[in-house]
Amino acid sequence: MLAETICSAVAAAGLGLAAVTAYRRRFLAATRTAAYALVPLGLVLTGVVEWAAGIVFKPTVWAGFGVLGLAWVLFVVTRAVERRRSGGELPEAAGAAKAGRGKGRGAVAPGAASPALGGGRPAAAPAASTGRAAGSAAPEEDFSDIEAILKKHGI
Secondary structure, rough: OOOHHHHHHHHHHHHHHHHHHHHHOOOHHHHHHHHHHHHHHHHHHHOOOOHHHOOOOOOOHHHHHHHHHHHHHHHHHHHHHHHHOOOOOOHHHHHHHHHOOOOOOOOOOOOOOOOOOOOOOOOHHHHHHOOOOOOOOOOHHHHHHHHHHHOOOOO
């Protein structure tokens, strides 16, 4: 009897905390808090708290399973919203990737795999047109290539 009262009080306090959190416009955290608060109430209603008495087919038992199901759905929904907001990654994984400890998503610049100068021209074309050897390119061309790379990266 005392266990049911304590669990019900914990559930009521948790739902009150969820209401305050929702009032502060933090709906995702409020939904998660409500889910946590409903778990003790669901356990009381299913009879898990008083396991010695046994689970019998009562409407309150099925109501408890319904409350547990609701809590599970709330957990799943809040997790899906978090994934949608973070672009498919969980916040823990996104933070690790940004710090360089993750699976490498944030370790490479977005355009690093693409060529720096676009289509470009063949490498032998400047040497053939000036009549010089392939190894001795004019310094102006080297600096123009570097300028193009720096402009591409906004430097």
